[in-house]
Amino acid sequence: MSTLLHDAPGPRAKRTSLLLNIIAALAAAAGIIWILIKLASKGQLGAAHWAIIGDPTVIALLINGLGATLLVAVCAMALSLILGVILAAGRLSRRVWLRVPARVAVELLRGLPVLMLIFFIYLALPLIGIVISSFWALVLGVSLYNGALIAEIFRSGVNALPHGQSEAAESLGLRSSQIMRYILLPQAVRSMLPALISQLVVIVKESSLGFIVGYAEFARDGNAVVNYLGTLYALPVYTEIAVVYIVINILLSQIATRVEKRSRQRYGRAAQQVLDTE
Amino acid sequence: MLQILSALASGFLQTLLLVALTFVIGLPLGVLVAIMRVSPVGVLRGVGTVYVNVFRNIPLPVLMFFSVLVLPQLGVDTSFFVLALASLVVYWGAFFCETVRSGINSVDLGQVEAARSVGLSSGQTLIRIVLPQALRSTVPPLIGIVIQIVRASAVAGAFGVTELYASMNGVIQHNADKVILILFLTGVFYLVITIPSGLLLGRIEKKAVFAR
């Protein structure tokens, strides 16, 4: 699009472009330098404090926290998939008494904040006798929302399949549940795979909410470091945490993009649309 | 009971304010960055790409920590609400940007060719021809994003803004025996925004299918 939008630059345009490039670069550099100066003047850039990033006990603790976060993410992914398949089957079912509750469940779960879901699990379940650890409260909270989203991904994937598939299956005598299981869902999963991987990114990000609930994961262990050592260490520790999250999520997105490119050759636009909204 | 409702209602209003402002400020920001990303100026494209890659991949609570507790150290002296809003705007701006950008890319190339052949400059083409069509096709995903913003606003409750989630927390402390009722009421408040939006989204999508 941008190649068509903009002409190949002539000499004057090249000069303007160069000028703009230089101005923009200088502005960006100036902004960064200003931030660094401000930080330094508040004593936030002390080498001793930033060295905390390399401190082995801190690193060990943060790796522990990272492992805890990834554990939540993996479990939440598995649980979301299971829940998503169930809800999608419900929404696509021909039977109204399956379709309507599934629709209600999906709308509810998509509309509530994860924090609220976690809170609900934490406070309401003990009242009916189920006591749940902070780990599973977090995993469940994240899975409920993402399960609903994955259900919608499956649903749009199935709906994007050519009708001929299910028509042919029906004419061969397959029951609707068999059609779903053997024909529609496998193809839908394949076409929706990039969107599913993008959900992983969302799940990894949402598992960082654990620190608000009290689960010892990556962001919270960072908090524990600050708690233990004092607030001067907040900036380096949190910067480190932010960088790690960004790197992990970028890697995941790259995987999603690569898978999407390969499947785009086969399945077209449906994947692209879902990818861009989350 | 009245106390509970009024506390939740004032939290609800704060949530609405947060969401509305995030949309009103974040969307133009997203459009701006999208324009940067399709511009011929390399540095602008680079800055746009860095912006999107950082803020789409950082968890919101971590980002909010920076904006609410680190920015003041740089001399930004303003209320918690504004600081939390800043992080929401910057975060969702990245999502708005990507949505608008895919909208731009989905505009038929023929449109651009026709516009250029009639003599419009690239800037005019972008602003008068491409963007209006792009924005029309991004309406469904935009509504979807607004629903996400409503859900994400709860994080602001842990960073100094007394919105719905924080109000719920406070009310539960006072009334430990009415926990389920309070959770239910808070849920209703959230769903009042998100469910109609979801239904609207579905209806617009259906219309779009027919329009094609």
Next chain:
Amino acid sequence: MNIIHSTKFRKSSARWKFAAATAVLVALATAGCSSSSAGTTPGSAPTFASGTTMARLAKAGTMTVGIKFDAPGFSEKTLDGSYQGMDIEITNMVAKALGIPDNKIQYTETISANREPFIEQGKVDFVAASYGIEPDRQKVVTFAGPYITTTQNMLVAKGNPEHIDTWADVQGKRVCAITGSSNFQDVTANAPTATQVGLATDADCAQALKNKQVDLVAGSVGSMSGYVHKEPDAYSLSPLVYGSEPIGIGVKKGDIKFCQFIDTTIQKAYSDGQFQKSWNKTLKTTTGIAPQKPNFIPCA
């Protein structure tokens, strides 16, 4: 049927089944990993009347204790994963009296919301998490102790520049505490015009105080004095003190014998000076409070 189940199709659907199965297996495995496993090594030393909790724990050779990970002076998780604080010290005393070695104590993090459910459900054997004794809680939990009476304190900037000495001084100021914490109830009751700011943790509040985004932080004496202890150039404690609360150990409701056992253990430790030593190592260092003689309430 053969048209549909072509070999190419079959291979890819098999791949998804494998992927799904792996995911479920991973989930199950991690579920297995995340639940704590209690080892059983027979205890060798003291014997207790059969049927008591002490006998059960001594026989099992291990016990599960609910603590807080972020209550300086009381129970805190350190950077290298070990635990320190007065609650931990008392836990060690109880373990010693039961003949359980220190490394066989399982610590579980309990937060304010789940302390009672964890005891009721038996997820922990007792709770030592700066646990305040309140009538509401006494309905569902039996308390041993108390071993200290704590207060809620206010953290202010070094030297108390705003001269926050009484509740009247708090009026119109910006008070920070954890979102939803009960401190806000006290603030609403005593200084209704104060602005209440809720952040995620005490550490965030302390940072906000440093940034001058708030004027004071309200929290338990352990946490607040912990900050003064760590950064004496940045913080001071306001003389304003409220919400005195006896801190004890929570056991299952009705387990009078275990409650009395813990009381006796603490009493013994006080007589031979171990209690004071542990106190000085933990609470005295962070809060500056000198050891108090435990004044037990009857186990009920």
